[in-house]
Every structure is written in structure tokens, then in C-alpha cells.
Amino acid sequence: MRGGLITHISRCMLGIAAFVAPASGEPGAATDQVPMRAPPLWQLEGVNIHAMLVTEMLAQQGGNQQGLLTMEDDWNVTVEAGGKISWNYGPTIRTRRGAQRGTKIASTSDLDQASHTANGDAMWQFSDGALTFLRSYRDGAIRVVIAFGQDGPNLTCNASNVFARERDKQDLTINSPIDGTPVTILSWKQVSSNCYVTSPLTGFDGFWLTAVVCEKQGDILAYSYKFIGRVKNGVYHGEVGESGRPGWATYDGTIERDGSAEIVVKGLTGSDSRYTAGHTQPGKRWSAPFAGRFEESRGSALRVVDRTCHAEFVKQ
DSSP: OHHHHHHHHHHHOSSTHHHHOGGGTOOOSOSSOOOSBOOOGGGGTTOEEEEEEEEEEEEEETTSOOEEEEEEEEEEEEEETTTEEEEEEEEEEEETTEEEEOOOEEEEEETTOOEEOSSSEEEEEEETTEEEEEEEETTEEEEEEEEEEEETTEEEEEEEEEEEEOTTOSSEEEEOTTTOOEEEEEEEEEEEEEEEEEOOGGGGOEEEEEEEEEOOBTTBOOEEEEEEEEEETTEEEEEESOTTSTTOEEEEEEEOTTSEEEEEEEEEOOSOGGGSGGGOOTTOEEEEEEEEEEOSSEEEEEEOSSSOEEEEEEEO
């Protein structure tokens, strides 16, 4: 199956000129190339890639008139150990009559191994710092390329897609991602794309020096303290003070894959009410949320309930 897929796609993509000619409405190469060093495959293991590709098409379905439509392809890809690619794909079609969402497709594929789809055979490949998804159609093919760049610990990506018809074909016919009926694509042009990479949850695992500063507010005095918090499997926990005693507080929350974080502090009011919102007596239970973001080795969060407090995190 692998050889048949490669042969079919090769017939559709005989050199760059076969699929970038402006007269056919096919898109050119990605415009914003990554000038950084291309990472090897092992450095991509565990990362998550989100790409949105938007293509304008002139299409005809059944005996209907030709019409313009926009296809939005939403890709989420995870590179797993052992050369496996976990991916899902959700299409949206926009026409003058509105938007329709297609069924999301999710699968796990081995690199360089062809598999069957509703439209034809498909395969993932990796070479020169780029993931490529190839899929054959009855009389054409599509190629989606996600190219990576690396600047120190930071990964970036660019995404592009290329449709191609077989050399002796005039049009490209695919099954509609909305209802599965055949759709003839007469011309196409990629109009936009965006792509970003997020680290896995475990990328934030470790110990974090946490500094909390609560500003003076009216007659409520300011205070600050530091402690060591820990992130394990994306879950943050920290504690300050003596458990069960006035002034004790715990910090617990979750750091998402994109670094966004929600942390809730719970505790007992301190022994000196001059520092407590509302000058509450010592030992009373209280809680407040922090919202913020973590990056590779630093993070920050803000609390605005009852009073303004800032939290800063530095990975140790």
C-alpha cells in the first residue's frame, strides 16, 4: 500500500511547477519560512501542534451550480514515542448560506505506514524538520506540511497545504467532509494559515520558587512571602505556614498545555488582622483564585478577589 500511495501522489506532484502555477488556482509555498535550526524527530516527542489552514475553492456538488466556498482545516497533532503520530482533524465549510462543520476525524498513525481513509490512502512522513501528511484522492492528492524551527528551547512551526490533480485530469473530486457526497474542486488557493507548538504538561514539572506579594489596600497592610511549590503532571501545589495554624495557606491548581494556569489559594487568616481583608479575626477559613501563565522557566499570576496580589514563579 505504501508504494502505491507514493506512486499515486508522485503522479499528482511532478515537481513544484505542477502545483503552484497561478493559472490553476493552486497555492504556492509557505510565505513565512522558519529561518531557525530544524529539530530532529526525537525533540518533538510529547509536543502538541495546532494548525489552522484556510483554503478558498471554486466547487460544484452534484448538478448544482458552481460556487465559491472556504474550507477551514483545524489540525491537532501530537508526536509520540516510537514514530507514532496522534492526530485529529476537523473541517468547516463556509458558503454564502453560512457555515457547516464536518465530523472530526481522530486517529493514531505510524510514520511511513499507509492507512485507508474515506477519500483514499493516507500517510505521515518526517524529513528535514517537517511533518508531512499525504492523502490520495480518486484523481488527485493533498499534501499538508508542518515545518518546525528551533531557537534554543523554543519551537515554532509553519503550516501549508497543497492540492494537486493528476496530470491528465481537469478537476479534483473529493468526498465532502460534511455529508460524504462527491464534490468537484475546480480551483483552489490557500489564503491563510497559522501554527503553534505547545509543550506537554510534563514540561512544567519540577520545583518552582514562588514569591507572593499582596499590595496595601486602604488600611489593609501589605505583605509578602516566598516558598517552594512543585508541579507534577501539570498540577501545581505549594504550602506556606504551619498546617492548621493561623496564617497557613495552600496553593493548588493546574497548568494547561499552553501554559495558562488557574491556582486557588486556601488557608486560615493570620494572627495579625491588620494584614487581613476585612480585618477578619485569626484562624478563619478563606480562599481566592489566581489566574496566570507559565513559560519555560518563569511564570506569573494575579489575584484580584478581596485585594490585589501578584505571584511570580521561577523554576529551580
